[in-house]
Amino acid sequence: MRTVLYLKAANQADAEAEFDALTHLPSEHGFTNVYAGMSREIFMTTGLAQLLNNPTGINLPNGYVPETDFFLWSDDHIVGLFKVRHYLTPALRHGAGHIGYAILPAFRGRGYANQGLALAIQEARQIIHEDEIYLSVHRNNPASLAVQLKNGAVIAGENGEEYFTRIKL
Numbered sequence: 617m618r619t620v621l622y623l624k625a626a627n628q629a630d631a632e633a634e635f636d637a638l639t640h641l642p643s644e645h646g647f648t649n650v651y652a653g654m655s656r657e658i659f660m661t662t663g664l665a666q667l668l669n670n671p672t673g674i675n676l677p678n679g680y681v682p683e684t685d686f687f688l689w690s691d692d693h694i695v696g697l698f699k700v701r702h703y704l705t706p707a708l709r710h711g712a713g714h715i716g717y718a719i720l721p722a723f724r725g726r727g728y729a730n731q732g733l734a735l736a737i738q739e740a741r742q743i744i745h746e747d748e749i750y751l752s753v754h755r756n757n758p759a760s761l762a763v764q765l766k767n768g769a770v771i772a773g774e775n776g777e778e779y780f781t782r783i784k785l
């Protein structure tokens with residue numbers, strides 16, 4: 617049977633599944649997961665509240681903009697995370713950009729990032745009031761570059777470490 621992939625914004629009702637996914641998602645290739653390694657107790661008492669506050673901008677660390685964290689679900693389990701930042705600061709414009717994402721290691725190589733980014737772009741249309749989505753990718757991350765190009769990205773710049781890409785909204 618074909619699996620159904622969909623995005624769901626972080627929410628209280630899915631706290632257990634969200635905790636389980638976040639603790640299996642390492643920070644790598646510029647994707648950062650502040651919840652990796654967090655104990656269940658800390659997540660349930662403070663981490664989850666922060667996750668739910670991210671879209672509102674409440675209690676964000678200095679320099680952070682509001683962001684909606686969408687989990688990518690395959691049927692009844694989480695397979696990835698797509699973070700949609702609502703607007704750019706100069707640092708984001710010349711760096712990480714609007715969308716950060718990762719697929720849980722156990723579910724990579726199945727096309728989930730390709731499909732998840734397509735879904736995240738649809739969500740971004742409701743959130744981001746710009747003509748283009750900015751993204752970046754480390755030069756040593758060809759899988760992620762492939763995902764972005766497949767979703768219509770063009771390379772708008774580069775430096776020794778990264779490509780800076782854009783997708784028209």
Ligand SMILES: CC(C)(COP(=O)(O)OP(=O)(O)OC[C@H]1O[C@@H](n2cnc3c(N)ncnc32)[C@H](O)[C@@H]1OP(=O)(O)O)[C@@H](O)C(=O)NCCC(=O)NCCS
Nearest residue numbers: 645647717718719724725726727728729730758759760762
């Ligand atoms: C990068 C990442 C999101 C890819 O997720 P994924 O679900 O495995 O990716 P998909 O299966 O959707 O597609 C990967 C694409 O990259 C291609 N690919 C995989 N490894 C590759 C490689 N070494 N060189 C070139 N292309 C590669 C695949 O063929 C596929 O392209 P296709 O659709 O044209 O066949 C995942 O590896 C990950 O979470 N990495 C850690 C965090 C990260 O890097 N986030 C992105 C930061 S910019």
